[in-house]
Amino acid sequence: MTTPDLEKQQAAATTATTPADPTTKSISSTDTSQQQQPQNASPFKVPHFLIKINNTLESLSGFEARGITRVLPSERQPPSHLADAQVFLLWFGANISVNNLAVALLGPLVFQLGFTDSAWCAIVGAFLGSCSTAYMSIWGPASGNRTMVIARYFMGYWPSKIPTALNIVLMVGYITLSYIIAGQMLSAVSGGGLTIVVGIVVSALVCWVVAVFGMRVFHFYERFALIPQILVLFALIGCAGPYFDTTIESQGDGTAIAANRLSFLSLCLYVPNSWAAAASDYYVYYPESTRKRKIFCLTLFGLWTSFSLVYMIGIGLATGVTHHTAWAEANAISAGALIVAGFEPLKGFGLFCSVIVALGIIANSIPGCYSAALGFQVLGRHFKVVPRWVWTCTVVVLQTVLALAGREHLFVLFQNFLALMGYWVEFMILIFVLEHVLFRRTRGFDWARWEDKSYLPVGWAALVAFLLGWVGAVLGMYQIWYTGPLAVLAGASAGGCDVGVWVGCGFALVSFPPLRWLELRVIGR
Numbered sequence: 001m002t003t004p005d006l007e008k009q010q011a012a013a014t015t016a017t018t019p020a021d022p023t024t025k026s027i028s029s030t031d032t033s034q035q036q037q038p039q040n041a042s043p044f045k046v047p048h049f050l051i052k053i054n055n056t057l058e059s060l061s062g063f064e065a066r067g068i069t070r071v072l073p074s075e076r077q078p079p080s081h082l083a084d085a086q087v088f089l090l091w092f093g094a095n096i097s098v099n100n101l102a103v104a105l106l107g108p109l110v111f112q113l114g115f116t117d118s119a120w121c122a123i124v125g126a127f128l129g130s131c132s133t134a135y136m137s138i139w140g141p142a143s144g145n146r147t148m149v150i151a152r153y154f155m156g157y158w159p160s161k162i163p164t165a166l167n168i169v170l171m172v173g174y175i176t177l178s179y180i181i182a183g184q185m186l187s188a189v190s191g192g193g194l195t196i197v198v199g200i201v202v203s204a205l206v207c208w209v210v211a212v213f214g215m216r217v218f219h220f221y222e223r224f225a226l227i228p229q230i231l232v233l234f235a236l237i238g239c240a241g242p243y244f245d246t247t248i249e250s251q252g253d254g255t256a257i258a259a260n261r262l263s264f265l266s267l268c269l270y271v272p273n274s275w276a277a278a279a280s281d282y283y284v285y286y287p288e289s290t291r292k293r294k295i296f297c298l299t300l301f302g303l304w305t306s307f308s309l310v311y312m313i314g315i316g317l318a319t320g321v322t323h324h325t326a327w328a329e330a331n332a333i334s335a336g337a338l339i340v341a342g343f344e345p346l347k348g349f350g351l352f353c354s355v356i357v358a359l360g361i362i363a364n365s366i367p368g369c370y371s372a373a374l375g376f377q378v379l380g381r382h383f384k385v386v387p388r389w390v391w392t393c394t395v396v397v398l399q400t401v402l403a404l405a406g407r408e409h410l411f412v413l414f415q416n417f418l419a420l421m422g423y424w425v426e427f428m429i430l431i432f433v434l435e436h437v438l439f440r441r442t443r444g445f446d447w448a449r450w451e452d453k454s455y456l457p458v459g460w461a462a463l464v465a466f467l468l469g470w471v472g473a474v475l476g477m478y479q480i481w482y483t484g485p486l487a488v489l490a491g492a493s494a495g496g497c498d499v500g501v502w503v504g505c506g507f508a509l510v511s512f513p514p515l516r517w518l519e520l521r522v523i524g525r
Helices: 006-012 032-036 048-058 081-095 098-104 113-137 139-143 147-155 162-191 196-213 215-243 254-283 293-320 325-333 335-342 343-361 363-379 381-385 387-405 411-441 462-474 487-488 502-521
Strands: none
Touching: 006 487, 032 098, 032 215, 032 462, 048 293, 081 215, 081 293, 081 343, 081 363, 098 162, 098 215, 098 254, 098 293, 098 335, 113 147, 113 254, 113 487, 139 147, 139 196, 139 254, 139 411, 147 162, 147 254, 147 387, 147 411, 147 462, 162 196, 162 254, 162 325, 162 343, 162 363, 162 387, 162 411, 162 462, 196 343, 196 363, 215 325, 215 343, 215 363, 254 293, 254 325, 254 363, 254 502, 293 325, 293 502, 335 343, 335 381, 343 363, 343 387, 363 387, 411 502, 462 487, 462 502
């Protein structure tokens, strides 16, 4: 029941009652703005067999039928301490996974930073990235809208489709990487007896089941999946910790070290920051009266503590590679094999722990899969007609195919591409903050008019600022396949320094306020 069109066809096919669970409410009565805008209805006719499947799924207990339609205040869940705790547990449980741990390996191994430098860069980068996501999360309870729907209020109906499409690519890409790492670990545990394909398929199947059912099952899974994960991570610290080399120093002269610090800090920022474009998706059922400060702090604390923990473990493993032959050989195979080698002192129990860690990637993949499916619905009225669960199936199939195709050759390509994709999120957040602080502080938002093009901003100022941010990112990016001129100037002795996100944010910061002021003067919205 993701659109009024689908609702009408379902009503003609079968008479159904509306369940009490707000996640399964029919959207025909969820937002008056839709009744006011029949021009937004799609002429696309939903096939009858799809309606029958949709009706069957919606009859299942705990299934979320709602897509991107706004959740009215009267449909929200009542406040509770468990719901507050879930904010922290969601982010902590989803991010204590080995794909995030693998990012931290790059500090000592690629940027040649010492343990102390790597640790400081990782912790500060994680904090900055977590702040961005925490800010974006506050709009979920306030609006009842999904993140990319909220983007319409800040960037305009049409320009906001650009970050929506980019977010779909970002989520699909990151989950593809996660599936590959899970496959690497399970293959390493079996001594090569199992192929990477097994881990990819197992991860995809579990992710598919949970993401299809939606918010209720999703939150339940995330609440308990973190328990075995945190236990085995502490076991990894205990058995691998003696091999960590906390005395290792950064390599190069002062300028090179400074450039490598900034590059690694930026990389550690990108990963928690990448959740920002989906952060509000998971809070739309929270009461409208939920304090923004509480949501911000709980989200920040959950993200920062989880990323700091796995980053520190990853840095420790990387420092041990230099003098521990078995770890060096494992690292030459894959990052997943290195993590398995860290459990080696535990023998058979260590292999069991490795399997738990590998499967923990699923908890990290489910939120991204869920939000990518919602992103497809935001792209347009024809896309919105298709139920959320269909898009979820599409996303999982796409991720699985990409993971299977890229398990041997495309892993490095995906890594570099997704680092590039991390830039745009920060530009979008900066536009949100500027619009909020400078232009909307007293006017506020009418959240019921999420599809009203005559109310939403035209978005020319946001579009120009967003594109200028990309210009800055290209000038300052430092990737294996491209180094921008400003990156060369910033890190000449190190071969380059990734200043793309900082230059891009500077361009957006300078350009958006005057352009938005001009847009309001000329157009009036």
